[in-house]
Every structure is written in structure tokens, then in C-alpha cells.
Amino acid sequence: xxxFELVRIxxxxxxxxxxxxxxVATLVRSDLRFPEELYTGLSIYLLLAIGMKGxxxxxxxxxxxxxxxxxxxxxxGVAIPSxxxxxxxxxxxxxxxxxxxxxxxxxxxxxxTFAAVQTFLExxxxxxxxxxxxxxxxxxxxAIIVALLxxxxxxxxxxxxxxxxxxxxxxxxxxxxxGGLVIGLLAGxxxxxxxxxxxxxxxxxxLTLFLLEMGMVAARRFRDxxxxxxxxxxYGILMPLVNGCVGIWLGNLAGLSYGGAVVLxxxxxxxxxxxxxxxxxxxxxxxxPSYYLTASLAITFPFNLAFGIPLYFGIASWFYS
Numbered sequence: 001x002x003x004f005e006l007v008r009i010x011x012x013x014x015x016x017x018x019x020x021x022x023x024v025a026t027l028v029r030s031d032l033r034f035p036e037e038l039y040t041g042l043s044i045y046l047l048l049a050i051g052m053k054g055x056x057x058x059x060x061x062x063x064x065x066x067x068x069x070x071x072x073x074x075x076x077g078v079a080i081p082s083x084x085x086x087x088x089x090x091x092x093x094x095x096x097x098x099x100x101x102x103x104x105x106x107x108x109x110x111x112x113t114f115a116a117v118q119t120f121l122e123x124x125x126x127x128x129x130x131x132x133x134x135x136x137x138x139x140x141x142x143a144i145i146v147a148l149l150x151x152x153x154x155x156x157x158x159x160x161x162x163x164x165x166x167x168x169x170x171x172x173x174x175x176x177x178x179g180g181l182v183i184g185l186l187a188g189x190x191x192x193x194x195x196x197x198x199x200x201x202x203x204x205x206x207l208t209l210f211l212l213e214m215g216m217v218a219a220r221r222f223r224d225x226x227x228x229x230x231x232x233x234x235y236g237i238l239m240p241l242v243n244g245c246v247g248i249w250l251g252n253l254a255g256l257s258y259g260g261a262v263v264l265x266x267x268x269x270x271x272x273x274x275x276x277x278x279x280x281x282x283x284x285x286x287x288x289p290s291y292y293l294t295a296s297l298a299i300t301f302p303f304n305l306a307f308g309i310p311l312y313f314g315i316a317s318w319f320y321s
Contacts, residue, residue, distance in 0.1 A: 003310060003313075006313055007306075007307055009123075009310070010306065010307075013120070013123070014204075014208050015119060015207055016211070018209070018211045018212040019212065019214060019215040019305055019306075020215060022211070022214065022215020022216040023215040023219040023302075024215075025219075034212075034213045039210075043274070045199075046112070046206060046207060047172070047180065048176045048179070048180045049199040049200070050111065050115060050133050050180065051177045051180020051183070052181075052184040052187075052192060052195070053184060054132060054134055054136075054180070054181055055133070055181040055182060055184020056187065057129075058134060058184070058185050059185060059189065060130060061129070061130065068254040069256055070135065072251065072253065072254045073135045075250070076243075076246070076267075077139045077140075077146065080106060080243055080268060081107030081143050081146045081147035082103075082150065084102065084106045084239065085150050087235070088235070092231050092235065097151060097155070097284045097287040098287050100147050101151075101280045101284050101287035101291065102232075102291055102292045102296075104143065104276045105272050105277070105295065105296040106240075106243070106296070107146065108139070108140050108275055109136050109139050109143075109267050110273065110296075110300075111136060111274065112301075113269075113270040113301065113305065114132075114133075114136055114267060114270065116304075116309060119204055119207065120309050121259050121262060126262070127257060127259050128260045128262070128263050129259075129260040132263045132264075133180075134181060135264065136267060137174065137181070139267055140174070144276055148279065148280075148283045148284065151283070171275055171279075172274075211305070218298050221293060221294045221298035224290045224293075224298065225294060225298060225299075227290055227294075228291055236271075236296075236300045239300075240269035240308055241308075243265075243268040243269045244266065244268055246265075247261075247264045247265035247268030247269065248264065248265035248312060248319055249319065250264070258316055258317075258320045261319065262312050262316045265315070266308070266309055266312050269312065270300070270301075270304055271297075271301065273293065273296045273301065276296070277289070277293060
């Protein structure tokens with residue numbers, strides 16, 4: 001299928017259209033608002049559901065199948081923030097704190113983008129490995145630590161890591177994702193079937209609601225686009241494309257299926273706006289949120305949601321043709 005046709009299909013999916021509706025509602029100054037409790041509840045639901053489904057699928061996976069994908073994912077978690085930091089420092093002329101903060105976001109993962117690519121593949125009836133949620137956790141934690149470590153060394157602040165690591169591991173995204181994985185792993189497929197009416201069947205509907213809210217959140221950051229400059233806007237589009245291609249290539253080398261490589265490429269191309277901001281606020285309070293939040297949430301997230309996912313799908317077909 002042509003990439004342009006895939007983009008068209010993706011743009012007309014309920015999830016993407018809900019995201020666009022959220023943007024439009026904010027731009028026309030609608031009084032549409034999500035209660036904070038609903039937003040929190042949806043994020044908890046999505047993270048736990050992703051973890052539980054991944055854990056149940058992990059029971060069907062052998063160590064030989066999982067080892068190489070886990071290894072290349074860990075490699076991505078080290079390489080992406082390191083490369084991002086160098087580009088932002090050398091070409092973007094960002095200060096140490098800002099470059100490291102942005103690098104932490106781009107090395108980490110957008111769980112909502114991950115859920116969106118899963119939904120996209122299911123609509124295309126393309127199978128992928130069930131252990132992919134485990135790779136989310138493998139990519140997210142080391143990437144943030146590497147970026148913050150680079151900043152600490154560059155700034156001569158190598159001590160006091162306990163609070164950062166504790167808050168990172170105890171953050172809700174990691175707790176829910178890893179906790180869900182453990183629940184799914186221990187309960188197995190039969191256990192997941194018991195809660196499928198809540199955690200499997202309504203998943204796409206909950207994701208649609210969450211993306212409606214994310215559209216409103218992203219639109220509120222659009223005003224910062226004028227402040228972040230042309231370089232960061234270009235970076236927020238080109239860096240995901242490069243990372244996505246590398247992720248697909250490494251997924252192919254690691255023996256992932258076509259669908260699995262698309263998921264890994266999308267993970268590599270995504271940028272965090274949940275775990276990374278929380279860690280950066282603690283470790284690098286001097287970093288400018290307008291840079292890292294606008295880049296990840298107002299540039300990269302909409303790009304990946306609307307265009308990136310079908311592009312990675314098409315690029316992967318070249319590797320697997």
C-alpha cells in the first residue's frame with residue numbers, strides 16, 4: 001500500500017480525528033475541558049492495560065526470541081539521548097541543561113504513541129510481538145538516566161542521584177507499566193481473559209478519549225512555537241525520522257517481525273511527555289520547559305500521530321520486502 005494512502009487512512013482514524021478535534025476546540029476557545037480526575041484515570045487505565053496485555057503475551061515468549069530485541073532496545077536507550085545531546089549542543093547551540101533535558105525526552109518513550117501504533121497495526125491486520133510493552137520499559141528508563149548523567153558530568157554535578165532514580169522508578173508511568181507486566185505475566189492469558197471486558201475491549205475507545213485531551217494540551221503549547229525557533233521545529237520532525245529508521249533497521253537485525261520492527265521504530269521516534277518531564281524537573285530545574293515540552297508535545301507527538309506512524313510502516317516495508 002502506498003505511503004500516502006496509509007497517511008490518509010491514519011488521518012481518518014477515530015483516534016487521530018479526536019486529537020484534531022481537541023486542537024480545534026482549543027483554537028476556537030471552546031469551553032470544552034477534561035476534569036483532571038478523568039485525565040488521570042484514563043492515563044492510569046492505558047498504562048495498566050498496555051502492561052497487562054504485554055505481560056500475558058510475554059508468557060508465550062522464549063528467552064531466545066526476547067534477548068536480541070531487548071539488547072538492541074537497550075542500545076537505542078543509550079545511543080539516542082547521547083546523539084541528541086551532541087546535535088543540540090553542536091548544531092542547536094543549546095546550553096548543557098536544555099540540551100540534556102530535550103535529549104532525555106527524545107531518548108524516552110511516548111506510551112500514547114506506542115498505543116497508537118499498536119492500534120494502527122491491528123487495523124491493518126499486521127501481527128507484532130506481544131512482548132513490545134516490555135521494550136517500552138527497557139527504552140524509557142536508561143534513556144532518561146543517560147541524558148541526565150551527561151548533564152551532571154558536564155555541569156560537574158555527579159552526586160545526589162538517589163532522589164532522581166527513586167522518583168523515576170516510582171513514577172506512575174513506570175509503576176503502572178511494570179506492575180501491569182508483572183500482573184499479566186503471573187496471571188497469564190487465562191487471567192487476562194477474566195478482565196478483558198474492561199482492559200482489552202474498551203481500550204481503543206479510552207485511547208480516543210485520551211487523544212481528545214492530548215489535542216487540547218498540545219494546542220495550548222502552539223503559542224510557544226514562535227519562541228523555540230526554527231531549529232527546534234526542524235529537530236522535532238527530522239530527529240524522529242532518523243531514530244525511526246534506525247529502530248526499524250535494528251529491529252530487523254534483531255529478528256523482529258515486520259510489525260514488531262514498525263513498533264520499535266515508532267518507539268525510537270517518539271518523545272516522552274510524562275516520565276521525562278517529571279525526572280527533568282527534579283534533576284535539571286534550570287532547563288527551560290518551553291523547549292522540551294513544546295518540542296515533544298507540540299511538534300513530535302502530532303507529527304508521529306498523523307504522519308510518522310504510516311511513514312515508519314512504509315519504511316519498514318523496504319527492509320522486509
